[in-house]
Amino acid sequence: MNRGIISSSGRILAIMALALCATRVMAGEPTVTGAWAKATAPGQDSASVYLHINVRKDARLVAVGSPVADRAEIHVMKHENGMMMMRQVEDLALPANKEVVLGSGSHLMLIGLKKPLKPGDRIPLVLTVEYADKHRESTTVSAEVRPLVSGHDEHDMPDMGGHDMGSHGD
Ligand SMILES: [Cu+2]
Numbered sequence: 698m699n700r701g702i703i704s705s706s707g708r709i710l711a712i713m714a715l716a717l718c719a720t721r722v723m724a725g726e727p728t729v730t731g732a733w734a735k736a737t738a739p740g741q742d743s744a745s746v747y748l749h750i751n752v753r754k755d756a757r758l759v760a761v762g763s764p765v766a767d768r769a770e771i772h773v774m775k776h777e778n779g780m781m782m783m784r785q786v787e788d789l790a791l792p793a794n795k796e797v798v799l800g801s802g803s804h805l806m807l808i809g810l811k812k813p814l815k816p817g818d819r820i821p822l823v824l825t826v827e828y829a830d831k832h833r834e835s836t837t838v839s840a841e842v843r844p845l846v847s848g849h850d851e852h853d854m855p856d857m858g859g860h861d862m863g864s865h866g867d
Contacts, residue, residue, distance in 0.1 A: 727752045727791065727826045732840035734807070737814045744814055745772075746805040746840050751796045752826060757788040758797075759833070760825040767809030769822070774802050791826060818842040 732748035744766075750758065761769040770785045783806075791797050799805060805822070814820065820842060825835040 726834050727756070727758075727824060727836055729822075729824060729836060729838040732822060732838050734814055734820060734840050734842050736816045736818075736842050736845040737810065738845060739813075741813075742808075742810045744807045744810060746799075746807060746820075746822065748799050748805070748822075748838070748840065749796050750791060750799065750824065751794070752791045753793060754828055755793045756791045756826040756828045758791055758824060759788045759827045760823075761805050762823045763807055763820055765811055765814075765820045766807035767811075768807075770806045770808060772804055772806045788827075814842045816842055816844040 728751040730749045730751075732746060734744045734746045737744055746769075758771060761771060763769050771787075771789050772783045773786050773789075774781050775784050776782075785806075789797070789799075789803065807820075818841075819839045821837055822840055823835055823837050825833055827833045
């Protein structure tokens with residue numbers, strides 16, 4: 698009797714341990730760190746998000762989304778006619794084991810914000826990567842909203858005019 702009880706509870710523990718491992722594997726890829734967005738100015742309904750992303754196998758970032766915005770896009774900056782312009786891209790290459798920084802040269806763009814982003818807010822983001830074999834993994838991260846005035850990253854955003862004049866439709 699006693700032995701039966703012990704072995705069945707042992708089995709339950711083993712199953713739970715397996716479930717935890719599975720969760721950890723799923724959440725580990727892609728690895729996203731340092732996600733942040735700048736607080737919005739009055740009337741601004743889009744926001745850039747910056748982060749670092751790492752994968753263990755060659756992949757592409759194929760989709761981004763957030764419940765706080767109508768949609769999210771992957772943007773890269775390009776020089777055109779001497780001006781820095783933003784371009785939406787369908788995906789972004791993520792080489793294996795090489796941290797890709799979405800910073801000054803690229804970012805995620807939240808478009809159609811449902812409410813202003815205030816310093817201290819945390820915004821959930823879902824990032825989906827696709828591997829060469831078409832297998833997809835998604836991870837949810839929380840981006841920290843930082844104060845609008847922060848000096849050092851101002852040079853990261855010479856493109857706000859480009860955004861306003863561009864084809865964001867917002
Ligand atoms: Cu942009």
